[in-house]
Amino acid sequence: MRIGVLTSGGDCAGLNAVIRAVVKRATLGYGWRVFGIRHATHGLLKRPIDAVELTTDSTAGIMTLGGTILGTTNRGDPFAYPGPDGQTVDRSHEIATGYREFGLDALIGIGGDGSLAILRRLAQLGRWNLVGVPKTIDNDVAATEHAVGFHSAVNAATEALDRLHVTAASHSRVMVLEVMGRDAGHIALTAGIAGDADVILIPELPWSLDAVCAKIESRRAQGRMHSLVIVAESVKAPEGEARTYHDAHGNVRYGGIGEVLAREIGQRTKAETRVTVLGHVARGGSPVPLDRVVGSAFGVAAVDLIAEKRFDRMVAWHDRQVVDVPIEEAIATYRAVDPEDTLVHTARGLDICLGS
Numbered sequence: 001m002r003i004g005v006l007t008s009g010g011d012c013a014g015l016n017a018v019i020r021a022v023v024k025r026a027t028l029g030y031g032w033r034v035f036g037i038r039h040a041t042h043g044l045l046k047r048p049i050d051a052v053e054l055t056t057d058s059t060a061g062i063m064t065l066g067g068t069i070l071g072t073t074n075r076g077d078p079f080a081y082p083g084p085d086g087q088t089v090d091r092s093h094e095i096a097t098g099y100r101e102f103g104l105d106a107l108i109g110i111g112g113d114g115s116l117a118i119l120r121r122l123a124q125l126g127r128w129n130l131v132g133v134p135k136t137i138d139n140d141v142a143a144t145e146h147a148v149g150f151h152s153a154v155n156a157a158t159e160a161l162d163r164l165h166v167t168a169a170s171h172s173r174v175m176v177l178e179v180m181g182r183d184a185g186h187i188a189l190t191a192g193i194a195g196d197a198d199v200i201l202i203p204e205l206p207w208s209l210d211a212v213c214a215k216i217e218s219r220r221a222q223g224r225m226h227s228l229v230i231v232a233e234s235v236k237a238p239e240g241e242a243r244t245y246h247d248a249h250g251n252v253r254y255g256g257i258g259e260v261l262a263r264e265i266g267q268r269t270k271a272e273t274r275v276t277v278l279g280h281v282a283r284g285g286s287p288v289p290l291d292r293v294v295g296s297a298f299g300v301a302a303v304d305l306i307a308e309k310r311f312d313r314m315v316a317w318h319d320r321q322v323v324d325v326p327i328e329e330a331i332a333t334y335r336a337v338d339p340e341d342t343l344v345h346t347a348r349g350l351d352i353c354l355g356s
């Protein structure tokens with residue numbers, strides 16, 4: 001058997017733990033050969049195919065490394081691939097046939113909901129035997145409690161809050177931390193609780209400037225002159241729109257709500273207010289133990305699914321164990337924070353302002 005593995009979409013910590021586990025299980029457990037496809041599906045677009053054989057020797061020691069040894073991309077949708085003249089072209093057929101030309105028997109795709117949706121379409125087109133592994137710092141893939149990378153991102157955001165806490169207290173300031181998470185507020189909510197934030201704003205819950213400023217003012221009235229605010233990047237500004245901008249390639253990106261919030265809080269409360277945008281810092285660095293463990297468990301389980309010839313499925317974490325679900329189910333919707341989520345309840349119980 002020759003199996004392929006690729007990482008697709010934004011990088012995160014823990015991808016190499018998955019790759020290492022796939023290699024160990026496939027080579028030592030089943031005697032198969034494993035090939036790492038470089039830069040997501042772009043490797044299958046190239047001729048010759050851009051791939052490298054992975055062995056236990058070549059992957060030794062990679063678990064602690066952030067990012068992905070295979071490279072990745074969240075650009076270049078194969079079905080609308082950017083051409084030189086600004087037009088898009090459908091190059092899906094070239095990628096789909098790359099799998100057969102390279103002689104693969106199965107492919108493990110490590111990606112978020114967007115990448116898994118694209119991989120599934122390619123798999124249907126090229127009759128691939130596909131197994132998915134969920135990863136994303138946003139933790140918004142449906143049907144799994146953990147996606148690889150989330151806990152490391154939470155760790156980075158929590159550490160940022162811890163550091164901001166000290167300087168906020170020293171200067172009697174309000175510190176606003178803007179964190180990634182795309183359309184979901186999981187990072188802000190989880191790190192906000194762990195990092196002792198006074199205000200947590202997430203896109204799933206309505207908020208008002210009045211409520212946020214009232215919280216800060218009530219703390220000041222009690223002699224607590226500093227406050228910590230964490231805001232998810234897709235939270236809507238007071239005028240009702242999320243802060244987005246177009247990058248040089250025309251892609252819509254979130255960014256800027258932290259600055260808006262800091263300015264408004266400063267003007268209203270007269271508190272000295274500063275903003276920090278954590279950005280891609282949350283994606284880098286060595287994976288925390290939970291991402292190493294979840295990534296390893298997912299890698300082993302993904303190879304086992306191939307051995308059982310159960311394809312078009314994604315490994316998932318559910319109720320303390322690894323299970324598998326149809327990829328179709330995992331990509332049908334994204335997992336936002338449920339307003340009834342236990343962590344929402346926890347935050348309210350800790351007297352954290354959630355915006356209202």
Ligand code: F6P
Nearest residue numbers: 010074136137138180181182254
């Ligand atoms: O999906 C992961 C993520 O980091 C989001 O949280 C963020 O909105 C986006 O990717 C940033 O994308 P890029 O790496 O293209 O800037």
